[in-house]
Amino acid sequence: MPGLPGPRPDPTTEGYWLAAGRGELVIQRCTACGVHRHPPTQVCYSCGALDWEWAPHPGNGTVYSYTWVERPIHPGLAALGAYNTTVVELDDTNGVVRILARVTDVERADLVVGLPVEVHFDPAGDEIALPVFRPRRARA
């Protein structure tokens, strides 16, 4: 978003941001017990293992909670008007995985808990992007 800093990847997180830059959502998966976790960490909360891999995820989920920020902290955001920050719970993970993001392409009245959403990507530099979500269109 204009006026906001982008993420600064570190060795544990850069795979997530670089994948987003390629248009792909990946979630950390423990190679020992298979549990998914996010935000990325060095240790598996479930089994303590230190080894992990990036597992592709289709990017479908539902809105878990959200807020519409009407008085932004950052002056650069004031021109945008109210914006949402939304917690999305991903479908089909081994262990709960919720991502803080934004839902785009949605009217304020239509953003509700339980709304099905799908991932897309908002570029945040040459190589990385922010995963964001939009309402999932019903398949014909």
Add this chain to the structure above:
Amino acid sequence: MIELRNQAAIVGFGYVPFGKRGEYAERGHLRLVVEAVTAACADAGITPADVDGYSSYYTPIDPPELFEAFGAKQLRYTAQTWGGGGSSMCGAFQNAAMAVATGAADYVVVHKVMTMEAGARYGQAFGQMGQGVPSIGGPFQFSVPYGLQAPGQMFALAARRHMHLYGTTTEQFAHVTMHARAMAANNPEARFRTPITVEDHHASQMIADPLRLFDFCMETDYGCAVVITSAERARDCPHPPAYIASAAVGAPFRYGNALMSFYNQPDEDFASSGQRAVAGEVYRMARLGLADMDVAMVYDHFTPMVITSLEDFGFCAKGEGGPYVADGNLGLDGPLPVNPHGGNLAEAYTHGMTHVNEAVRQIRGTAINQIPGATNVLVVGGAGPSPTSGMILTGSPG
């Protein structure tokens, strides 16, 4: 096993008059703390040079600075707990109690001070980390780039989830502030004494939907200090001791940094103040239950978090906190009066220190809205990052 129960007591408290945000910026943190500690020591019947331990939950003034300022002969104990602004406030008292109960120190001070320079806001703490730089690292790389930058926005997420799960309403949020204003009406030190209605609340500016201006406490410049000593020494102090029946910190499974940067709590904890785990410890260690309490001090930085703290500590069943506050149960004639001083929302926001002051006053029998015969007082720390905290103070150590 050694029990901490009633082995330590609060014997003095002191503070500087509450100021508006930035009002005391020129006086600076050290002076405010020195004034508060001096007043607390006078209340306890000692001098600041007698203080040989400091226990804190984040403070801009570190123990070596104060120890030096007061010319104390020997520093014997320092401790620090974690948990953000006021989440683990009772942990500072737990650490202080353990120090004096074991003889590691004789008199331990817990202090907290804040003055906001012009332009600085608590709510900008996270945003400022990323201002003027192109990128932000650490846990906030997953929240600040999306515009989640302030505690009010983070707690809005918990509030929204609570509304979804249990049908909690913004009218019920309003009742929390209405109660605080009603309690503060006769408190000459309170910053916000004007009564408000649900309509006033709903007319206040929306900040982070569903939270409005009147769901927020107001930044305050303050300096507060409390003196803790052993039960044995406490009996020689001028005022009746407020014994620490229990004090605990904790967090439930996967609570982590909670809403600051982590969103994977079990559902019942996401829409909570994160205090279920610590509540059980507080009651168990004190061998007291909620029914034994005479009055409660509940950290009230944001109205929905009062509702969820009440649920976490068993005032009502999970999900029933909204109706509980709207039905008048917080009042002086309710089953368990809450924050008779007006709390963070109406008296002053001091990261919980004034809740401790009021608990001590209630036990001494000197509160403005005194609960007759108040003996056992529950103190609940703030909702926030792990660990959260709570404690029980009592005038009857029997």
